Amino acid sequence: MWQLGAEARPDEGVMEGRAGVPYRWDDGYGARLGVMPRTPGSTEVRWYDVDPCYVFHVGNAYENTQGQVVLDAVRYDRAGFQHAWTDIGGSAGPSGLVGAMEPGHSKAPAVLHRWTLDPVTGRVTESRLDDRAAEFPTHNETLTGRSNRYLYTVSGDGIAKHDLAHRTSHVHETPGSRHAGEAVFVPAAQATSEDEGWLLSLVSDEDGAAGELLVLDAVELSVQAVVELPYPVPAGFHGSWLPEPGARL
DSSP: OEEEEEOOOBOHHHHTTOSSBSBOOOTTTOEEEEEEEOSTTOOOOEEEEEOSOEEEEEEEEEEOTTSOEEEEEEEEOHHHHHHHHHHTTBOOOTTOSOOOOOTTSOSSSSEEEEEEEOTTTOOEEEEEOOSSOOEEEEOOGGGTTSOOSEEEEEETTEEEEEETTTTEEEEEEOOTTEEEOOOEEEEOTTOSSTTOEEEEEEEEETTOOOOEEEEEETTTOOEEEEEEOSSOOOOOSOOOOOOOTTOOO
């Protein structure tokens, strides 16, 4: 019934031709989420003001049984945003200074967060789903746009599985200087549970040594296979799984 959108403030200096990523943090700009009906031809947008934040990646969104729109995503507060943004070539903001950590927020640069938007009351509630640092949330994509129990994220120390029903998580740690890329969920054939399947992640080494393809059981995060690669694969953003036609997983 609904689809979501958001907005960010462009950096006017970059838009005028100076080098860099064309967005910056502005305390005075605020943040909001837009919801519009999926009815063909509809242009109506209802905006919901939320606490200032930035989102690179969304986990999932769906309409619950109460008709509310639920959005799970990785949320950056001001300090987390500026720490990450300057690393990728963005502006630190008008002052050029990284802001102090907001009271009441995790010390992690980015954490899983939930917004619940109520079209009847016009209200939005916000909650942190986990305290650990997180990015690149993935899920069983057969549930995209529908309620899901599990999300998978990566951070500097490994791959995490988040149980959204119980607000818990556990982690497969990557050793030493090796860091996991986005963990793609591959469903098992004729699966009987949401998390029955595998996680595939390209693991890179800080020193430029050859990486590996890591295969985890998505239920327990136990290692099923490690494929050593003959050459390093640079750290990237996203992955995908394309099953071979007719193949049984």
